[in-house]
Amino acid sequence: MTTEPEILKLCQEAAQALPTLFTDWQAPAVFLQLGPGFQLAGLFDDTPQQCPLSRLPGLPTHPTPDGIHPELLFGHCCGQPFLALAGHRHLAESFGLAPCLLPCAAACLCGCRRLLLASCGLSLRQDIKAGTWTLLTDFLNWHHLSPLDGLSSLFPNAYPDMTLALSQEFNSEIVNSFAEVGIHPRLVTYLSFPGHHFCTYAEASLLRTLGTDIYGHDLVMEIMLGHALGTQVSALVLAAGQMLDGLPHRLTRREVLETAEFCSRDLMRGIRKMLTD
Numbered sequence: 001m002t003t004e005p006e007i008l009k010l011c012q013e014a015a016q017a018l019p020t021l022f023t024d025w026q027a028p029a030v031f032l033q034l035g036p037g038f039q040l041a042g043l044f045d046d047t048p049q050q051c052p053l054s055r056l057p058g059l060p061t062h063p064t065p066d067g068i069h070p071e072l073l074f075g076h077c078c079g080q081p082f083l084a085l086a087g088h089r090h091l092a093e094s095f096g097l098a099p100c101l102l103p104c105a106a107a108c109l110c111g112c113r114r115l116l117l118a119s120c121g122l123s124l125r126q127d128i129k130a131g132t133w134t135l136l137t138d139f140l141n142w143h144h145l146s147p148l149d150g151l152s153s154l155f156p157n158a159y160p161d162m163t164l165a166l167s168q169e170f171n172s173e174i175v176n177s178f179a180e181v182g183i184h185p186r187l188v189t190y191l192s193f194p195g196h197h198f199c200t201y202a203e204a205s206l207l208r209t210l211g212t213d214i215y216g217h218d219l220v221m222e223i224m225l226g227h228a229l230g231t232q233v234s235a236l237v238l239a240a241g242q243m244l245d246g247l248p249h250r251l252t253r254r255e256v257l258e259t260a261e262f263c264s265r266d267l268m269r270g271i272r273k274m275l276t277d
Contacts, residue, residue: 010058035216114170121238134237155230241255
């Protein structure tokens with residue numbers, strides 16, 4: 001596991017390496033990080049350049065627990081330079097923060113000013129059904145650690161205000177643009193839950209008392225880092241199922257990934273609409 005000084009060094013090295021991985025590199029208008037299962041078909045104007053995420057310094061080469069080798073893709077979306085990460089490393093893989101933070105850090109330090117995250121989660125509310133898109137307006141960090149430790153020299157403000165971490169301006173653009181393609185995200189508070197397992201009923205009840213609408217296992221580290229680096233951040237979470245008292249919970253990881261794949265095309269249409277408005 002890397003230490004704080006090592007993470008700082010790796011972030012700086014990743015920012016230097018990223019532009020060398022692609023020809024005709026330009027600072028991307030948006031960096032999109034997609035969780036496992038989501039497909040990028042229909043997003044780019046032309047076939048994008050592809051590069052294994054493991055080409056960035058300090059990142060593992062083996063597949064994720066979902067059997068995915070994360071890839072960086074660079075090209076143009078609606079005429080604008082666009083960087084995407086298909087799949088990503090998880091904190092629960094026990095390699096520390098660095099593999100989770102480096103792609104976001106590299107993109108932001110290379111001049112990207114907008115970070116869009118998309119992942120799956122479980123709804124804790126009766127009215128947020130499986131297949132519903134949600135848009136984060138606030139979050140709870142259940143990991144009890146900060147991705148900002150040791151990196152303050154990278155930030156415009158050494159003490160960033162996390163009440164502003166999720167950009168209201170960016171969120172408004174997403175809501176308006178996505179509505180035009182038939183997606184109406186629910187505004188939610190999200191909790192990042194440690195581990196790769198689905199929580200228990202007792203844990204779900206506790207999370208509801210904390211004001212949680214939907215939970216997953218990722219996103220919060222990237223949200224905090226992106227905001228601290230001066231980037232506008234928005235995060236979409238697809239409800240892959242519900243965790244409700246009295247509702248038999250038989251959800252499998254395969255179902256989560258299949259839900260993400262099924263809903264990918266609408267997500268890509270929404271992103272393209274956002275960039276043309």
